[in-house]
Amino acid sequence: MINSFKNKQALLIGNGINQLDYSQSISWGALLNELKRQYGINVDLDNEFKPFPIGFEEMRHLKKGGSSIESKLKNLKTSIREIIDNQLDGKNGFNEYHAKICSLNYDDILTTNYDYALELSISNDFKLKKSKTYAQNKQERKFSLKRRYGNFDKTISNIWHIHGELESSRNISLNSKQYREESILIGYEHYSEYLEHIQENINGKKGKRIADNQSIISRIKNNTTGTFWTDVFFTHNLDIIGLGLDFSENHLWWLLNKRAMLISNNRVHKHRTDGVRIDNTINYYYPDLPDNYTININEPAALKKLIQKINLAKRTSAIGDVLNSFKVNSKPIKCNSYYEFYDKYVKKKGI
Numbered sequence: 001m002i003n004s005f006k007n008k009q010a011l012l013i014g015n016g017i018n019q020l021d022y023s024q025s026i027s028w029g030a031l032l033n034e035l036k037r038q039y040g041i042n043v044d045l046d047n048e049f050k051p052f053p054i055g056f057e058e059m060r061h062l063k064k065g066g067s068s069i070e071s072k073l074k075n076l077k078t079s080i081r082e083i084i085d086n087q088l089d090g091k092n093g094f095n096e097y098h099a100k101i102c103s104l105n106y107d108d109i110l111t112t113n114y115d116y117a118l119e120l121s122i123s124n125d126f127k128l129k130k131s132k133t134y135a136q137n138k139q140e141r142k143f144s145l146k147r148r149y150g151n152f153d154k155t156i157s158n159i160w161h162i163h164g165e166l167e168s169s170r171n172i173s174l175n176s177k178q179y180r181e182e183s184i185l186i187g188y189e190h191y192s193e194y195l196e197h198i199q200e201n202i203n204g205k206k207g208k209r210i211a212d213n214q215s216i217i218s219r220i221k222n223n224t225t226g227t228f229w230t231d232v233f234f235t236h237n238l239d240i241i242g243l244g245l246d247f248s249e250n251h252l253w254w255l256l257n258k259r260a261m262l263i264s265n266n267r268v269h270k271h272r273t274d275g276v277r278i279d280n281t282i283n284y285y286y287p288d289l290p291d292n293y294t295i296n297i298n299e300p301a302a303l304k305k306l307i308q309k310i311n312l313a314k315r316t317s318a319i320g321d322v323l324n325s326f327k328v329n330s331k332p333i334k335c336n337s338y339y340e341f342y343d344k345y346v347k348k349k350g351i
Helices: 030-038 054-062 069-088 094-100 117-122 124-136 190-201 216-221 229-235 250-270 302-325 340-347
Strands: 008-013 108-111 149-150 160-161 236-241 282-287 329-334
Touching: 008 229, 030 054, 030 069, 030 302, 054 069, 054 190, 094 340, 108 229, 117 124, 124 149, 160 236, 190 229, 190 250, 216 229, 229 236, 236 250, 236 340, 250 302, 302 329, 329 340
Parallel strands: 008 108, 008 236, 108 160, 236 282, 282 329
Antiparallel strands: 149 160
16 A cells, blocks of 8 residues: 655645735735726625625626626736735735745645745745746646746745736747736636646546546556645645635635545545555644624624624634544634734744
């Protein structure tokens, strides 16, 4: 029996770390609201039961101007890059916690963020040389299974942008249908197509023998893992921080579920994994904050706040329940603030 764990450590990190410095970060909600303001789109983005990928598609359909739905998408994604670029103009583009995280003993870091805060915290010349020096793959235009940067003077082998990036260093032709922001993953259609590619990447293509078309089980058996970020979910001990893991992140939940199914097959039907045992560990770290959220019933918005509090508690409980069933370890860190959460996490991991 071949073990899947390759004695490597990885981190999956979301926008939470960016939010520690509001002058250099923007949330999904704020980003969509800025697009709404810029283009005068009449859309309700305050309804918490409307997932952001769906809200984005709604905006695309309601946006005025543009000759096609594709051109509207290009306009919106280009504006996303401009909004973030304008916010970061004249600033470092990262905060102290990006540097601390990158100093930890991780072989690979996966990020859902479009920006380059992690890379900039490592290399001052990243902006100037990212394409020539650091880009490790230049084939992907829209999807991001191989989208990574490396060659850093650090222990980190790769920083993977699994949700795309602001301004791709990949090969872009002069074809008007191609543009550098195309990889930005934000709309429901893109999410759905991406999930299809990920499923094919993990399950493999029938009748194909080259490494890129093999299943994850075949890649592990043949020792050809490492080309795709999805491999990390099976070959590395993976920590997850700063990521809300909303259920709209269907590709991440699918991967966690697939891994859990393979682990179960290890125990019950060993032949189904072709001699491969999935034995890596995934830990989900989150802040365990004190419940200081009190509701003043005399406030006009008291009922709305109460409903939001109840829904948040239910959402957190639901995520925890599913993670446990998916063989992911929930790791709360008691803290009084998000800053303390990251400080404690960094200390726990080695600094």
